[in-house]
Amino acid sequence: MTRVADVDEALHARQAAPAQYVAGGTTLIDLMRQDVERPERVIAINRLALRTIDAAAGGGLVLGALATNSEVAHHPRVRSEYRVLSEAILSGATTQIRNMATTAGNLLQRTRCIYFRDPHAACNKREPGSGCPAITGFNRNLAVLGTSDHCIATNPSDQNVALTALEATIEVRSAAGSRTIPIDKFYLLPADTPQRETSLQPGELIVAVTLPPMSGWRSHYLKLRDRQSYEFALASAAVAVQLDGSTIAGVRIALGGVGTIPWRAPAAEAALRGKTASRDAFREAAEIALRDARPQSDNGFKIELAKRCLTQALLEVTA
Ligand SMILES: Cc1cc2nc3c(=O)[nH]c(=O)nc-3n(C[C@H](O)[C@H](O)[C@H](O)COP(=O)(O)OP(=O)(O)OC[C@H]3O[C@@H](n4cnc5c(N)ncnc54)[C@H](O)[C@@H]3O)c2cc1C
Numbered sequence: 001m002t003r004v005a006d007v008d009e010a011l012h013a014r015q016a017a018p019a020q021y022v023a024g025g026t027t028l029i030d031l032m033r034q035d036v037e038r039p040e041r042v043i044a045i046n047r048l049a050l051r052t053i054d055a056a057a058g059g060g061l062v063l064g065a066l067a068t069n070s071e072v073a074h075h076p077r078v079r080s081e082y083r084v085l086s087e088a089i090l091s092g093a094t095t096q097i098r099n100m101a102t103t104a105g106n107l108l109q110r111t112r113c114i115y116f117r118d119p120h121a122a123c124n125k126r127e128p129g130s131g132c133p134a135i136t137g138f139n140r141n142l143a144v145l146g147t148s149d150h151c152i153a154t155n156p157s158d159q160n161v162a163l164t165a166l167e168a169t170i171e172v173r174s175a176a177g178s179r180t181i182p183i184d185k186f187y188l189l190p191a192d193t194p195q196r197e198t199s200l201q202p203g204e205l206i207v208a209v210t211l212p213p214m215s216g217w218r219s220h221y222l223k224l225r226d227r228q229s230y231e232f233a234l235a236s237a238a239v240a241v242q243l244d245g246s247t248i249a250g251v252r253i254a255l256g257g258v259g260t261i262p263w264r265a266p267a268a269e270a271a272l273r274g275k276t277a278s279r280d281a282f283r284e285a286a287e288i289a290l291r292d293a294r295p296q297s298d299n300g301f302k303i304e305l306a307k308r309c310l311t312q313a314l315l316e317v318t319a
């Protein structure tokens with residue numbers, strides 16, 4: 001393990017030889033113990049000065065890549081202006097894990113598909129071309145949206161569903177310079193390359209996540225799961241709305257637990273804009289959001305669950 005003190009040193013160490021960054025370690029160390037990930041070398045970045053949460057030019061908020069999930073969730077501006085993010089983070093994992101887990105590490109957490117996490121099983125994501133036993137096997141917790149014949153794994157994160165509804169951008173550094181990736185360009189559908197999960201290039205270091213200003217919006221995260229704590233979503237909804245009286249002037253919807261990536265629902269948003277907030281309008285939007293869903297043998301129940309989750313989240317945020 002190489003410990004680095006600043007961003008340039010981290011990039012230099014990464015350029016010198018293949019390696020993986022480690023931040024809180026709650027995903028990577030777990031997977032190394034299970035022999036699922038086998039990095040030749042790890043670069044510990046947890047001493048980098050990337051832990052601050054600062055106002056962004058133009059009124060948004062910049063979350064340092066190493067700001068912990070707890071620090072973000074409890075930050076006063078996140079609690080008041082980006083409530084969906086605070087609620088999403090607090091619905092996940094445990095206090096201890098959230099105290100270690102970082103904003104960037106959460107962006108890159110891996111699927112909870114049991115075959116991916118079993119190094120003795122075939123898995124196209126872990127060993128490209130080896131097959132996908134989940135399609136004919138245990139798939140109750142896997143995806144119904146964005147799947148392919150090569151992978152049906154769910155993106156398990158709560159944070160990233162909220163960041164998708166907030167239209168966050170991801171700030172990245174590499175030896176070649178800096179770039180900004182909108183979150184809707186960050187996650188890749190599995191298609192026939194499920195081993196490629198994001199548009200991040202080898203060696204790129206996430207340095208921050210920027211939230212745009214959300215003045216005039218209210219937002220909310222609703223997560224449905226098998227038990228009320230320490231459990232991943234079966235279905236979740238991150239919603240943000242701007243109301244003009246009871247008319248929906250603006251709306252953003254992202255779904256979790258059902259997609260291979262955090263799932264934005266633009267057609268459902270378009271159907272709601274200009275409508276009066278009502279249960280019927282929300283249910284109709286939920287039907288639209290899930291209309292392309294393709295169930296597997298054990299997870300068809302997620303389609304109705306996600307519709308109810310989204311309808312309820314919209315009712316609660318507009319109440
Ligand atoms: C028991 C358990 C329950 C959980 N429950 C939930 C839940 O309900 N909901 C939920 O959303 N999450 C849940 N999680 C996942 C948890 O949120 C993630 O493990 C955590 O956010 C990862 O952050 P980390 O800093 O520990 O990442 P690490 O393990 O340090 O890194 C994860 C990945 O990110 C890469 N990485 C880290 N930082 C950077 C960077 N700055 N630039 C580039 N690459 C980087 C690493 O190379 C690695 O590939 C759970 C985890 C556990 C162990």
Ligand code: SF4
Pocket residue numbers: 111113114115116122123124125126131132133134135142150151152153194
């Ligand atoms: S669903 Fe994806 S992660 Fe799970 S076994 Fe199939 S290829 Fe692997």
